[in-house]
Amino acid sequence: MKALVFDVFGTVVDWRSGVARELAGYLSAIGRTDLDPFALADAWRRRYQPAMEECRSGRRPWTRLDVLHRENLETMLADHGITGADPQDLDALNLAWHRLDPWPDVLLGLHRLRRRFFLAPLSNGNIALLANMAKRARIPWDAVLGAEPVQAYKPQPEAYLRTAGLLAMRPDEVCLVAAHNGDLRAARKAGLKTAFVARPTEHGEDQAIDLAPEEDWDVVAKDFVELAAKLEA
Amino acid sequence: MKALVFDVFGTVVDWRSGVARELAGYLSAIGRTDLDPFALADAWRRRYQPAMEECRSGRRPWTRLDVLHRENLETMLADHGITGADPQDLDALNLAWHRLDPWPDVLLGLHRLRRRFFLAPLSNGNIALLANMAKRARIPWDAVLGAEPVQAYKPQPEAYLRTAGLLAMRPDEVCLVAAHNGDLRAARKAGLKTAFVARPTEHGEDQAIDLAPEEDWDVVAKDFVELAAKLEA
Structure with missing residues (x-):
């Protein structure tokens, strides 16, 4: 990875x-x-x-x-x-x-992960949206990718495959980190590695979906700091 | 700008x-x-x-x-x-x-400029090249743009115009910084602002081209630190 x-x-x-x-x-x-x-x-x-x-x-x-x-x-x-x-x-x-704020564990986790891995968003957001968000919140991406440079919206396979292509990596050298089982299923189908981090209040206090991993994802962590620990970053 | x-x-x-x-x-x-x-x-x-x-x-x-x-x-x-x-x-x-190294003034200049402006490369290099370079040299881009996301090579007008489009800005809200008069000419034709920074040893000690500005570029600075001062960043 x-x-x-x-x-x-x-x-x-x-x-x-x-x-x-x-x-x-x-x-x-x-x-x-x-x-x-x-x-x-x-x-x-x-x-x-x-x-x-x-x-x-x-x-x-x-x-x-x-x-x-x-x-x-x-x-x-x-x-x-x-x-x-x-x-x-x-x-x-x-x-x-x-102008959205990261969850509290995100910046520390990403700063640790960045020492060992190349980090980029793979979001359906466009480049200006993701870059403005990162600049405001100081999210340390190595590149701003996502739907716009690949002209495809997740969960289309092209969104994952072309992103690996832009990075000049094989799909299995790239791991998608997501709080959504459906996104991870599509990424796995495209050959990417997968990491699940639950965000149990994304939809508010009564959230009923994506509270737990639904497949044996390659990594499961409770937040980005634990993800960094599990990936030895 | x-x-x-x-x-x-x-x-x-x-x-x-x-x-x-x-x-x-x-x-x-x-x-x-x-x-x-x-x-x-x-x-x-x-x-x-x-x-x-x-x-x-x-x-x-x-x-x-x-x-x-x-x-x-x-x-x-x-x-x-x-x-x-x-x-x-x-x-x-x-x-x-x-794996190329920045000129000595670059990192300090960019850190100052970044407080006031959105910064991105507009290079003919591809995303992986520019992002790997930035990660290694710690160049603080807000997004990694360039020829690849716009599928055009400078000095094609599309390279400049589509880059402004990705930033969701008008061309005249974007300024190209370059050591090459030809690049600046094409950027100005596309409606961008222009800043010239001479790099008199880019081609070695005997360099004969691009030693001075050849048009009244919007800004002329001797290096990125002076550029930041002139732009009040």
Whole structure:
């Protein structure tokens, strides 16, 4: 194993709290504090997979996530009775996804892992999103990869295989680190190694999915610091 | 100006000394210390533009620089009477381009510039090359861009324009920093801002080109530390 590539939303950063925090500010500004920002964050996120599926299926050319997020935001707000918003406000709010905070173990874990492995995100986020997030949160990636340079959305096999290609490595020299069993299944099918780190509050206190590994993943760790210890980094 | 993107070979790193150093080790190992490693480095580099031109012209599909370097190495060695080399030795020697050292002002200058600007390479090098170089030399890029994610070789306009697109910026929000007037001319034509930093020994003591700015570039600085001062970073 020479490189670790990371799922980002949920695995590296707590997207739900971060997006809800920025939605709360927006709702307050427009006088709609009757709405629950966490419910809106969940509703925004529910449109994520269907929007990417349009691209995966070929019904729509590959389109970067910032654009999909922006469209989904407008639809989600309309579903909650918010229309006619200032487009510049929505542009700014859309960048909530660039300003997410890592889980508490992430920076220490990555700094240890980086001594031994090449580290990069393998996220469906676009390059500007991932790079702005990393700059703000000081996430020490060695390169910013993901869906955009490979023009494919996980779990398409091309997303994993072309990423290994960009690194000039064989798939089995690359390990995907993710909090999602489905992502790991697709990575394993493509020939990558797999590491599972549970994030039991990604979806809030009542989370029912991805609480435990569902296959014998190559590594299972409770957080990134334990992952570094298990990988002797 | 929100982002600075950098030419790498010559502007950020001293490719000639670095490649000659690794060639010297190889020539010593095969008992050919009669050959001048600097002359071989120059000969290797002379094949760089013609190889990319095959891709720019469309005669060959876009091919990453590691592959072009590897082909050029074999041809260059044959020109000097070295044939039948161990292919694994040549694979290793080809990675000399991943192991180049920055000029002495680079790291301090970039650490200052990074506080104010988004920093990325805009090099004809491929992602693995640039990322391995940055990891080894601790170059603090915010993202690793370049020819590979945009599938175009400078000075094609697409190389500059698509890079601004990946950053989600207008061309005039991006400034190319380069030691080469030709690169800056193409960047300006594409609408980017331009900064010239002379590297008067890139080609050795007798360098005759790119010793001074040939147009009124937006910024001219003697090195990256002065560049940071001029940009108030």
